[in-house]
Structure formats: structure tokens, C-alpha cells
Amino acid sequence: MMLSLLLAATLAAAPPAATELKAGPADALAGTLLKPVGKSRAAMIIIPGSGPTDRDGNSPAGIKAAPYRKLAEALAERGVATVRIDKRGMFGSAAAGNPNEATFSAYDADTRAWVESARKATGQRCVWVAGHSEGGLVAMRAANAPDVCGAVLLTTPGEKLGDTIRKQLRANPALAPYLPPAERALGELEAGRKVSIDGILPALGQSLFNPAVQGFMIELLAQDPSKLAAAIKRPLLIVQGGHDVQVGLANGDVLKKAAPRASYALFPAMNHVLSDAPAERAANLATYAEADRPLTAGLADRVAAFVTGAK
Structure with missing residues (x-):
């Protein structure tokens, strides 16, 4: 009896298992699927921001905070499956093409491929698209596509680049x-x-x-975030950080005005890598390299509540 109880407790405490997931022609796109223990309540793709940002949210430019991995792990604890991806031509998706020749049309196609792959892997009827920073533009472009539930914008520009x-x-x-x-x-x-x-x-x-x-x-300079937001017909959550020195508060205001029916969440001390940070620029940027700095408190709760329907 004691052995059975110990085994049951061990299984209950087991962390969600991360697995490699592929998408696109010849399975050239790669990402990490993280499913919760038990039944998934929703599924979401996390689309990276600009430059050589990997599926965890890190970059050779010195970003080690792993915001996407931390968010995915926190969402798994709240019943939400995620697929965090490497962009075409980079890291695990290197075989998908030259990253310098990427276009928004190509990113649109990649997102559609990821939606289909994630939907099959999780058994969900539709999949949420969450975009961080520049990735939010890609998410907005995909928000009305078939099999997409809606979009989550994580510190996404509202004004033109x-x-x-x-x-x-x-x-x-x-x-x-x-x-x-x-x-x-x-x-x-x-x-x-x-x-x-x-x-x-x-x-x-x-x-x-x-x-x-x-x-x-x-192509990037031609994107108008306010027009993209206004065109979204599906549920939309705009997440803004009060201490984001890259995408300031005014950007969230622009997106709110463009999409007045959207939900809005402001985390006053959150910076661009989804952690609480000082307002002062140098100290704020220094946190980008802090791998152990926790995700902003309440962020995962707010996103999970939104995508599982408790808006």
C-alpha cells in the first residue's frame, strides 16, 4: 500500500514532458511541444520576436532569460499546451531556408503549418497564436485564419516600425x-x-x-500594427509591460484604440523579456542575461485564463 501511494505521488508530481515537433514541407520547421499532465484545456503557438531569437526566447546577442520556455512551463502547469518554435532558417529550422530571405508571406505559411501540426499533436479544435514583439505582427496576420482560436500579443509594437x-x-x-x-x-x-x-x-x-x-x-516597415489589430475578428489579448524599454506603454495604447473589443493586461513592472525589472534602462537591459529571473507574476495566469475561456 505504501509503495502504491509513493508511486502515485511521484506520478502526480511528474513535470510535463517536452517533445520535438516538426511542421512544414519536409518537416523542415522545428519546435518544442510541451503538453500538461492530463488533458490539455487549450493549445498555443509561441512566435519569436526579431532577429536570431530561438524557441526559448534566447539569442546569441546575449539574451539568456528564456522567456518563452518559462511561459510555456508555467502554462503547462495551468493546463495549456504550447509549441514554441524556431523561425525558418534558424536553429532547429535551419533547413527551411535562408533566414535573410524570409518574407511575411513565408512566415504566414509557416504559421499555418504550425497551427495544423499543433492541432494534430494536441487534439484541439483550434490553436491560439501568441507573438512576442515582432512576432506579434505575424500572430495578428494569422489571427483570422482557419483553425486559429485567436491571438495573444506579448509586448507587441503598436506604432509603425x-x-x-x-x-x-x-x-x-x-x-x-x-x-x-x-x-x-x-x-x-x-x-x-x-x-x-x-x-x-x-x-x-x-x-x-x-x-x-x-x-x-x-516588408517590415510596411506593416501597420494598428490596422492589423483592427482587422482581427477573433478573441484578442494585448499584454503590455510597464517597464518595457523596447516596446513602451504607448504601443499598447495604440493597439487598444485600434481593437477596442480586445482584452488588455498591463503588468506595471514587466520588461521586454517578460520579467519584472527596474525602470532604469541599463539595469533593465542587464536582466536580459539573467537566466534565473522569474517570469512576471500573474502573466501565465492571465494568459491561461484568456485562452481557456475565463476572460
Whole structure:
């Protein structure tokens, strides 16, 4: 009897098992499926943000906070299955193509493939799409697609990217001498024209205006988050962090205004990597490398309640 009780307790305490999941043509897209112990109450895809961000939310650029993994684990404890993915051409999805040649149309197709794969793997009638930062644009584009329940936007831009870039460039006094050529280049990309990086500060030319990704930048600059949000007919949750130094509070306000029927959740101390952090910029950014910093309290509860229907 004692052995049976101990075995039952051990099984009850067993953590959810993570498994590799594939999607797309030739199964070239890879992600991690995390299902709760017992029956899943909902299923959700977590779409990464910009740049070389992996399925856990980490990046070779020094981000080690693993926000997507932490969110997935917390949601599993609340009965929600998740699939967190590697973007095409990166990490486990390297075989899906050159990441520098990615387009929003390609991301749309990838999201549809992930929805089908996740739906089959979890047995759910429909799947939620959650996008973090730039990934929120991809989620909004997919929100009305067949077999999608709705969308969750995690610290997603509300204003057009060009406006955000200008604000960030002008906010840095050290960049003042280099602004004219940078802003001219930005205007050209917004007009749909590729530019030479000659005469642009090398640090900006090789990152913001990198010729290898200018095709995607042109597409990205053309996205209007407020119009995307306004067009969503399915349930929508907008999540905003009060201490997000990358996607500030005004972005959540823009999205709320565009989609007044959406649910909105503000976590006053949350930063861009979904953890509570100081408001001061340098201290805030330092938390991006803190692997042990916990997920913002209440975030997983709010997301789980929304996707399982208790809005």
C-alpha cells in the first residue's frame, strides 16, 4: 500500500514532458511541444520576436532569460499546451531556408503549418497564436485564419516600425551627427527602395540597414500594427509591460484604440523579456542575461485564463 501511494505521488508530481515537433514541407520547421499532465484545456503557438531569437526566447546577442520556455512551463502547469518554435532558417529550422530571405508571406505559411501540426499533436479544435514583439505582427496576420482560436500579443509594437526607429535614433545624443544619412536611408526603405550603406555610421549600416536583410526590412516597415489589430475578428489579448524599454506603454495604447473589443493586461513592472525589472534602462537591459529571473507574476495566469475561456 505504501509503495502504491509513493508511486502515485511521484506520478502526480511528474513535470510535463517536452517533445520535438516538426511542421512544414519536409518537416523542415522545428519546435518544442510541451503538453500538461492530463488533458490539455487549450493549445498555443509561441512566435519569436526579431532577429536570431530561438524557441526559448534566447539569442546569441546575449539574451539568456528564456522567456518563452518559462511561459510555456508555467502554462503547462495551468493546463495549456504550447509549441514554441524556431523561425525558418534558424536553429532547429535551419533547413527551411535562408533566414535573410524570409518574407511575411513565408512566415504566414509557416504559421499555418504550425497551427495544423499543433492541432494534430494536441487534439484541439483550434490553436491560439501568441507573438512576442515582432512576432506579434505575424500572430495578428494569422489571427483570422482557419483553425486559429485567436491571438495573444506579448509586448507587441503598436506604432509603425519606422516611427519607433526614428524615436530611438533621436533619443541617443551620441548619434546626433549621424542622423541625416540614417534617416534618409530609413525613408528610402519605407518607400520600398533598397539603399547603399556608404556614408552611414558602420554600427548602423551593418545592423539596422544591413544589405542582406533590406528586403525583409522593406516588408517590415510596411506593416501597420494598428490596422492589423483592427482587422482581427477573433478573441484578442494585448499584454503590455510597464517597464518595457523596447516596446513602451504607448504601443499598447495604440493597439487598444485600434481593437477596442480586445482584452488588455498591463503588468506595471514587466520588461521586454517578460520579467519584472527596474525602470532604469541599463539595469533593465542587464536582466536580459539573467537566466534565473522569474517570469512576471500573474502573466501565465492571465494568459491561461484568456485562452481557456475565463476572460
